[in-house]
Amino acid sequence: MSRTQAVRIGGLAAALLAWEGVSRLGWISPIILASPSAVLAAIRADGGVFLQAFEVTLAEIAIAIALAWSLGIGVGVAAGSLPRLGATAGPLLSSLFAIPLIILYPLFVAWVGMGPASKILFGAASGFFPIALNALSGVRCLDPRFALVARGMGATTGQIFFKVLLPLALPAIISGLRVGTSLIIIGVVVTEMLASVGGVGFLISYHRTMFNTGHVYLGIFLALLAALLVNRGLSHLEERFGRWRILEQTRA
Amino acid sequence: MQRTALAGQLLFVGAVLAGWEAVSQWRWVDPSLLPPFSAVIQILWVFLRDGAFLADLQVTGVEVLTAFVIAAPLAISTGFLLGEKLHWGEVVNPVIHVVLAVPQSIFLPIFILAFGIGFLEKVIFGITHAYFVIVVNTVAAVRAIPAPLVVAARSFGATPVQIYTRIYLPAMLPLVVTGLRLGMIFNIIGVLLAEMYASRHGIGRLIFSWGEAFQIRELLAGILLVSVATIALNEVMRLWEARVGRWRSATLGS
Amino acid sequence: MARHVIEVRGLTKTYSPHRAPVRALDRVSFTVDEGQFVTLVGPSGGGKSTLLLILAGLVESTTGEVWVDGEQVRGPVPEKIGIVFQDATLLPWKTALANVEFPLDLRHVPRGVRRERALALLEMVGLQDFADRYPHELSGGMRQRVAIARGLVQDPRIVLMDEPFGALDEQTRTKMGQELLRIWEKTRKTIFFITHSLTEAIYLSDVVLVMSPRPGRILDVMPVDLPRPRRFEMMGSEAFGQARNRIWKLITEGEG
Numbered sequence: 001m002s003r004t005q006a007v008r009i010g011g012l013a014a015a016l017l018a019w020e021g022v023s024r025l026g027w028i029s030p031i032i033l034a035s036p037s038a039v040l041a042a043i044r045a046d047g048g049v050f051l052q053a054f055e056v057t058l059a060e061i062a063i064a065i066a067l068a069w070s071l072g073i074g075v076g077v078a079a080g081s082l083p084r085l086g087a088t089a090g091p092l093l094s095s096l097f098a099i100p101l102i103i104l105y106p107l108f109v110a111w112v113g114m115g116p117a118s119k120i121l122f123g124a125a126s127g128f129f130p131i132a133l134n135a136l137s138g139v140r141c142l143d144p145r146f147a148l149v150a151r152g153m154g155a156t157t158g159q160i161f162f163k164v165l166l167p168l169a170l171p172a173i174i175s176g177l178r179v180g181t182s183l184i185i186i187g188v189v190v191t192e193m194l195a196s197v198g199g200v201g202f203l204i205s206y207h208r209t210m211f212n213t214g215h216v217y218l219g220i221f222l223a224l225l226a227a228l229l230v231n232r233g234l235s236h237l238e239e240r241f242g243r244w245r246i247l248e249q250t251r252a
Numbered sequence: 253m254q255r256t257a258l259a260g261q262l263l264f265v266g267a268v269l270a271g272w273e274a275v276s277q278w279r280w281v282d283p284s285l286l287p288p289f290s291a292v293i294q295i296l297w298v299f300l301r302d303g304a305f306l307a308d309l310q311v312t313g314v315e316v317l318t319a320f321v322i323a324a325p326l327a328i329s330t331g332f333l334l335g336e337k338l339h340w341g342e343v344v345n346p347v348i349h350v351v352l353a354v355p356q357s358i359f360l361p362i363f364i365l366a367f368g369i370g371f372l373e374k375v376i377f378g379i380t381h382a383y384f385v386i387v388v389n390t391v392a393a394v395r396a397i398p399a400p401l402v403v404a405a406r407s408f409g410a411t412p413v414q415i416y417t418r419i420y421l422p423a424m425l426p427l428v429v430t431g432l433r434l435g436m437i438f439n440i441i442g443v444l445l446a447e448m449y450a451s452r453h454g455i456g457r458l459i460f461s462w463g464e465a466f467q468i469r470e471l472l473a474g475i476l477l478v479s480v481a482t483i484a485l486n487e488v489m490r491l492w493e494a495r496v497g498r499w500r501s502a503t504l505g506s
Numbered sequence: 507m508a509r510h511v512i513e514v515r516g517l518t519k520t521y522s523p524h525r526a527p528v529r530a531l532d533r534v535s536f537t538v539d540e541g542q543f544v545t546l547v548g549p550s551g552g553g554k555s556t557l558l559l560i561l562a563g564l565v566e567s568t569t570g571e572v573w574v575d576g577e578q579v580r581g582p583v584p585e586k587i588g589i590v591f592q593d594a595t596l597l598p599w600k601t602a603l604a605n606v607e608f609p610l611d612l613r614h615v616p617r618g619v620r621r622e623r624a625l626a627l628l629e630m631v632g633l634q635d636f637a638d639r640y641p642h643e644l645s646g647g648m649r650q651r652v653a654i655a656r657g658l659v660q661d662p663r664i665v666l667m668d669e670p671f672g673a674l675d676e677q678t679r680t681k682m683g684q685e686l687l688r689i690w691e692k693t694r695k696t697i698f699f700i701t702h703s704l705t706e707a708i709y710l711s712d713v714v715l716v717m718s719p720r721p722g723r724i725l726d727v728m729p730v731d732l733p734r735p736r737r738f739e740m741m742g743s744e745a746f747g748q749a750r751n752r753i754w755k756l757i758t759e760g761e762g
């Protein structure tokens with residue numbers, strides 16, 4: 001175990017202890033602040049139920065991610081590499097981005113029902129905009145000489161796209177994926193909270209009405225855990241494909 | 253160039269609306285799932301003269317405004333202090349960035365457990381949505397003040413007040429306005445979500461109940477109204493942003 | 507008499523973006539002989555880069571023709587023409603070696619062959635020990651050398667260079683000029699070189715083409731009568747000064 005790991009684990013343990021201590025002091029009502037032991041109790045009582053719900057939620061998230069990533073990157077890169085389309089689509093997309101998408105959720109429910117489909121649709125829609133916008137501006141900001149040089153070397157249009165433009169825009173694309181994906185995760189859980197019959201969000205809402213604060217916290221932790229995991233994954237991706245960008249910036 | 257882009261956008265929006273009208277009129281989709289655009293506009297027109305609807309709209313408007321009026325000065329002063337007092341900034345900034353990365357929406361149930369359901373809860377939820385973006389942008393704005401300019405102004409004998417009003421303010425304004433714009437959007441999202449989740453009043457509540465009652469025509473009218481209003485607000489703030497930021501694009505461009 | 511490896515006849519280029527059309531080139535004609543080192547100087551915005559892109563087949567001219575090696579240019583001809591830009595435009599995620607290999611990679615040249623070829627070129631530009639470095643780990647001058655190696659890797663007969671040393675400090679720039687001459691003498695490529703520096707133009711070339719402000723016309727084709735190999739001290743000579751004055755006069759009077 002490395003030193004930093006030890007420090008981290010120590011810090012976490014201290015925070016948990018402090019949290020438990022504060023809860024025990026009774027300054028804050030246990031209805032608002034569940035103690036770690038209350039969360040533990042929730043795990044003991046309903047851990048299995050939560051795990052099953054978590055699986056449902058994760059599956060919805062996975063499908064929404066697949067949709068939003070492919071559509072977002074596809075539309076963004078395409079619009080970015082066609083100057084006319086980019087000049088039109090860019091401002092349009094960023095105007096649409098201002099709409100609070102959550103108001104569309106009741107419509108999705110009316111269209112496809114209370115089941116997973118409406119959550120997937122909403123998650124994908126909320127992830128789409130930042131992903132497409134970042135991909136679009138990432139491609140548009142590239143120095144046009146890169147494409148020129150490649151063409152002068154005899155590169156085909158496909159080669160220019162896949163071997164030059166896409167990798168150059170990748171750091172911008174990945175930072176769009178980061179924002180978009182966290183919106184997807186939250187979108188799925190929040191819409192489960194709003195109206196559904198399953199998933200972690202449903203359990204959060206259900207236990208809130210019962211004032212089972214420990215359960216509510218457990219559900220929120222699971223959702224944050226999903227966000228954390230995906231964020232970690234993206235960091236790896238960023239490190240692998242965007243390393244040169246980071247190094248360049250630290251040099252400059 | 254910009255004019256053709258604008259024409260393209262209007263064309264696109266027009267085409268979408270016309271397509272919507274057409275598929276519904278010709279019954280390519282079930283009109284009970286997607287009533288025609290014209291029908292939605294009609295009912296929206298009725299709503300806009302309906303006192304009860306306007307009262308709900310007002311509730312939401314007041315919540316949003318109250319949250320913004322509280323959050324903006326609070327966040328700007330926090331950001332200014334963090335940016336100016338560098339040694340605090342080093343400690344607090346990473347924390348703020350972590351908090352910003354954590355989605356606030358998901359804590360809504362805890363807000364309700366803490367503040368109940370009502371005006372206070374909506375406003376506080378809106379404030380937390382707006383606050384952090386504005387702080388982060390203000391810190392960035394302070395960092396963006398060109399130090400050589402401050403030194404130069406001092407050497408000309410500028411007073412501290414002059415330095416604040418003549419250099420700090422114009423240099424910071426573009427990024428601060430960006431923060432305010434994003435803060436406003438997040439604030440609206442927060443308030444609407446809180447209304448949809450649990451509330452007795454407000455346009456968010458209306459939209460949610462129309463959905464539950466399968467009143468798609470009314471639901472679409474509400475969605476349309478909120479969308480147009482937020483887009484308009486966003487565009488106005490973007491214009492403001494472009495105005496105070498003109499000097500930036502002039503020096504950074506080309 | 508050597509044959510013309512580049513022949514340009516009556517080139518005119520009008521950019522027509524959405525608003526007012528911009529005339530960048532006006533009836534440009536000239537020839538370049540095999541193995542010559544030709545530079546093009548002229549005021550900023552005069553149309554030099556435009557001319558280079560047309561020569562490379564990357565931009566279409568409005569009227570006129572470009573012939574390279576007896577064939578009319580209608581699109582990129584990578585096997586005949588290599589290009590080097592200012593700021594190198596190296597791919598930041600590839601090492602120096604991989605960047606030099608890149609043009610061969612595009613044409614599916616087997617790995618062993620292209621590696622050998624790229625290494626030989628890196629050696630020629632003096633960077634054999636930096637093959638595994640990434641662009642951001644190299645100095646500006648080194649990056650530009652990698653770009654030159656990349657421009658040469660397909661063994662083109664002609665190399666087009668657009669202000670390749672424009673972003674370098676003066677010392678590095680002078681050194682790179684000497685280096686380029688050494689490479690040129692070794693490989694005997696035809697070089698078409700754009701620069702803002704009159705000194706650089708005279709020091710490097712056999713012939714200087716002087717271009718007018720926009721729309722670019724060729725004001726003069728001026729042979730440089732300095733012996734080869736060029737040496738640094740020549741910059742102080744009388745012949746050098748006279749050539750400099752003449753170009754300066756052409757450019758400033760052309761503007762007035």
Ligand SMILES: Nc1ncnc2c1ncn2[C@@H]1O[C@H](COP(=O)(O)OP(=O)(O)OP(=O)(O)O)[C@@H](O)[C@H]1O
Pocket residue numbers: 521522523528529530548549550551552553554555556557720
């Ligand atoms: N793609 C383009 N579309 C429209 N106008 C262009 C384009 N490229 C260049 N121009 C215009 O053509 C003119 C000549 O440009 P060019 O880049 O060829 O000049 P240059 O001599 O290379 O200048 P510099 O010395 O600054 O590099 C300029 O007025 C420029 O604005």
Ligand SMILES: [Mg+2]
Pocket residue numbers: 554555556668
């Ligand atoms: Mg140029």
